[in-house]
Amino acid sequence: MAEHDLHRVAFPKLDDVQVAPLAKFGTRRVLRDGELLFQAGARDYKFFIVERGAVAIVEHSSGEPKTVTVHERHEFGGDVDLLTGRPALISAVARGDTEVFEIASGDIRRIMGERPALGELLLRAFIARRELLVASDFQGLRVLGAGSSRDTFRIRNFLARNQVPFTWIDVDHDPQVGELLRRFGLSEADTPVVINGSEPLLRNPSTRVLADAIGVRRLLGQRVFDLVVVGGGPAGLAAAVYGSSEGLATAVIDSTAPGGQAGTSSKIENYLGFPTGISGADLASRAILQAQKFGAQFSTPSQVARLEFENDKSVVWFDDGEQVSTRCVLIATGANYRKLDVPRREQFEGLGIYYAATPTEAQLCRGSEVIVVGGGNSAGQAVMFLSEHTPRVLLLLRNGVLRKSMSSYLADRIEGAGNIEVLPDAEISHMLGDQRLEVVEIKNHRTGEMRTVRTSAVFTFIGAIPCTEWLPVEIETDSKGFVKTGRLVSASPYWTARREPFLLETSRPGVFAAGDVRLGSTKRVASAVGEGAMAVQFVHEYLASG
Numbered sequence: 001m002a003e004h005d006l007h008r009v010a011f012p013k014l015d016d017v018q019v020a021p022l023a024k025f026g027t028r029r030v031l032r033d034g035e036l037l038f039q040a041g042a043r044d045y046k047f048f049i050v051e052r053g054a055v056a057i058v059e060h061s062s063g064e065p066k067t068v069t070v071h072e073r074h075e076f077g078g079d080v081d082l083l084t085g086r087p088a089l090i091s092a093v094a095r096g097d098t099e100v101f102e103i104a105s106g107d108i109r110r111i112m113g114e115r116p117a118l119g120e121l122l123l124r125a126f127i128a129r130r131e132l133l134v135a136s137d138f139q140g141l142r143v144l145g146a147g148s149s150r151d152t153f154r155i156r157n158f159l160a161r162n163q164v165p166f167t168w169i170d171v172d173h174d175p176q177v178g179e180l181l182r183r184f185g186l187s188e189a190d191t192p193v194v195i196n197g198s199e200p201l202l203r204n205p206s207t208r209v210l211a212d213a214i215g216v217r218r219l220l221g222q223r224v225f226d227l228v229v230v231g232g233g234p235a236g237l238a239a240a241v242y243g244s245s246e247g248l249a250t251a252v253i254d255s256t257a258p259g260g261q262a263g264t265s266s267k268i269e270n271y272l273g274f275p276t277g278i279s280g281a282d283l284a285s286r287a288i289l290q291a292q293k294f295g296a297q298f299s300t301p302s303q304v305a306r307l308e309f310e311n312d313k314s315v316v317w318f319d320d321g322e323q324v325s326t327r328c329v330l331i332a333t334g335a336n337y338r339k340l341d342v343p344r345r346e347q348f349e350g351l352g353i354y355y356a357a358t359p360t361e362a363q364l365c366r367g368s369e370v371i372v373v374g375g376g377n378s379a380g381q382a383v384m385f386l387s388e389h390t391p392r393v394l395l396l397l398r399n400g401v402l403r404k405s406m407s408s409y410l411a412d413r414i415e416g417a418g419n420i421e422v423l424p425d426a427e428i429s430h431m432l433g434d435q436r437l438e439v440v441e442i443k444n445h446r447t448g449e450m451r452t453v454r455t456s457a458v459f460t461f462i463g464a465i466p467c468t469e470w471l472p473v474e475i476e477t478d479s480k481g482f483v484k485t486g487r488l489v490s491a492s493p494y495w496t497a498r499r500e501p502f503l504l505e506t507s508r509p510g511v512f513a514a515g516d517v518r519l520g521s522t523k524r525v526a527s528a529v530g531e532g533a534m535a536v537q538f539v540h541e542y543l544a545s546g
Contacts, residue, residue: 010128014049014074018118022049022076025111026101031094037077037102039091040197043215046102047078053098059090060197061139061167068133070095076122079129082108083292087215089133089140089165109295123293133165140165141214144180145192146172147364148435150350151204152192158207160360161257161264162216162300163285168363211301220299224325225249227539228316230304231332231467233260234525235515237287238532239330244294246536251324252291253316254300259284260334261378261516262525264356266385270407271525281358283525304333304470307511312546314511327546328539331471331483331506331513332532335464340373344431352437354459357382362389365457371396371440373428374461376523380410382459383420393420394453396442398462400424423451428458466517476507482519485512499545502538504531510542 014022026049031037038045040060048055050071057068057077068090071077077092082105103111112119134140141159145152147170159166171177171188181187184201194202194210202213211217227243229236232254243250252258262268265280288298303319307329314329337355339345345353354361357372362385369392372383379395387393395402395414402422403411414420423442429450430441440458442451466481474494476484484492489507490500497509504512514531516523521531 006128006132009124010132011069011071011075012121012125013072014076016074018121019049019074021111021115021118022103023051023101025107026103029100029102031098031100033094033096033098035094035098037092037094037100038088040088041199042088043085044105045082045088045092046104047076047082047108048092048100048102049074049076051099051101054095055098055100056093056095057090058093059133059138061089061142062137068136076125078108078122078126079133080126080289082126083289084298085215085218085292089138109293112293119293123289127289138165139167142166142180142195143168143192144171144177144186144195146170146188148172148351149192153350153360153364154207155192155194155205155210156360157356158210158257158301160358161259161281162211163281163288164214164216207301217301218297218299219322220251220253220297220324223249224313224327225251226326226543227251227328227330227536228253228314228324228326229330229332230307230316231260231330231334231515231517232258232284232288232298232300233332233334233515234262234283234287234528235334235532235535236260236330236332237284237291238529239332239514239535240291240296240298240532241287241294242533242536243539244291244296246540248536248539250291250296251326252296252298252300253302253304253318253324254298255303256301258288258298258300261337261356262528264358265378265381266357267381268525269409306470307472307475309472309474309508312510327510328542329511330532330535330539331468331475331511331517332515333467333470334516335466337374337378337461338463338465340428340458340460340462342428342431348431348433348437348458351435352431352433352455352457354457355461357385357459361457361459362386365390365455367391368456369394369453370457370459371428371442371453371455372459372461375399375402376405376461377407377410379459379461380406380414382461384410384413384417386459387417387420391419394442395420395422396426396428397422397424398427398445400446431458464516464523468517474508475511478519483513483517484519488519502541504535504538505542510546512538 055071226248229252263280263284267277269277305319308315371394373396425446429443432439468481486503492507494507512535514535515528
């Protein structure tokens with residue numbers, strides 16, 4: 001969409017018919033010139049409609065105030081964070097004597113449900129505003145750290161995967177660094193640091209501390225949910241959308257960021273309805289917003305420690321001692337890629353060894369030859385993405401068949417690309433480097449031939465280990481840890497219901513599994529979404545029978 005058209009979508013003027021239902025929910029507020037409606041960082045700010053006067057939207061990410069836009073009569077304030085519950089990125093200030101109607105975020109969700117046409121206009125505006133803000137010179141959080149720092153990569157990766165706008169300032173190469181460090185009384189030894197406007201500096205914060213400080217992580221409270229989804233990949237997000245839209249009190253818990261492995265895919269081209277493809281991050285962010293529009297709650301990053309059962313309820317325990325109770329659980333924790341069995345691999349993780357190929361990683365290896373290990377679609381998508389950002393990509397296949405588990409469209413492109421080389425029967429035998437990865441030795445295990453490659457990055461997509469170590473014995477798995485469902489658990493000693501298990505139900509009634517974590521699932525985004533949606537139907541049937 002052209003910037004002019006995006007601006008028109010982002011800042012519409014409402015007519016009297018559209019204002020009337022909004023004003024019904026609103027509280028009238030009169031402000032004087034220069035008075036704040038809310039300030040950047042506010043966690044419970046409200047939607048507003050200007051009735052008289054004007055309201056300026058101001059951002060301070062560079063340290064100096066900058067007016068983004070000015071809302072006049074029958075224009076409204078707010079963006080996607082009204083639905084996500086995250087703190088405001090901008091401030092709203094009255095220009096002259098001003099009168100507004102303020103509306104709480106919960107009521108905005110209600111209006112969206114009751115007035116779909118108006119709700120669509122508001123949602124489109126919220127999304128367009130965030131796109132315009134990110135595309136501007138808005139800096140968001142500022143991360144000062146070296147590209148050679150594992151903690152800098154951890155912080156950048158977390159922010160990117162959670163859709164938090166930020167600017168990375170590389171202390172090794174950015175000429176502004178010296179002045180910034182002096183301004184905050186820092187030295188390079190203090191980095192990485194995170195600067196959040198006028199908030200106190202965060203010096204190499206843990207992921208949990210960072211998430212709490214910037215308002216990403218939200219507690220679920222003490223209510224009993226109808227459905228708690230553990231894992232925010234495609235299956236979990238689909239369940240969140242369908243569950244919340246159908247009136248189920250739904251919560252999603254994820255250890256890192258919603259999106260799962262699919263969320264790190266640079267481009268998914270075989271998902272229904274997106275003929276030109278869509279990035280995993282975009283697909284995930286749309287699904288998250290969609291679920292939040294219907295009232296689903298998200299808690300991330302939150303690490304689930306164990307699952308227990310109390311009468312007809314399930315209790316999900318977090319690693320910090322918090323807990324949440326629910327009538328039903330959906331296990332959608334997916335699977336992690338296996339790690340290379342190569343000496344010094346742990347030393348280079350985050351410093352040359354990566355498990356996703358996104359702009360965050362690509363920024364670290366521009367100008368370098370890179371290596372991708374794996375033969376599935378995730379590896380193929382990574383190869384194609386990296387071939388657009390690096391001079392040369394080597395794809396290592398342990399077996400000699402490119403098309404064994406990769407879609408034909410990806411294999412065709414790889415074979416036709418001029419800067420991609422496929423090495424069959426190959427594996428990494430050694431990794432070398434000082435502070436970060438510099439050299440890789442590759443062995444052809446069929447011929448014994450050795451090859452040395454100078455590279456700054458190896459991307460691994462080999463096999464999958466299901467994330468089920470937190471499950472109790474009542475949830476049966478196979479020898480590899482994949483969760484059994486349906487007919488496979490009908491004879492389980494832990495199955496206590498008089499009926500047969502539903503197709504996606506585990507050996508414990510009311511606990512379901514979907515997506516890559518489930519034994520026998522098809523490892524594709526579309527099938528995971530289908531299973532997540534199907535699981536909600538079984539949740540309804542379980543609740544109705546109980």
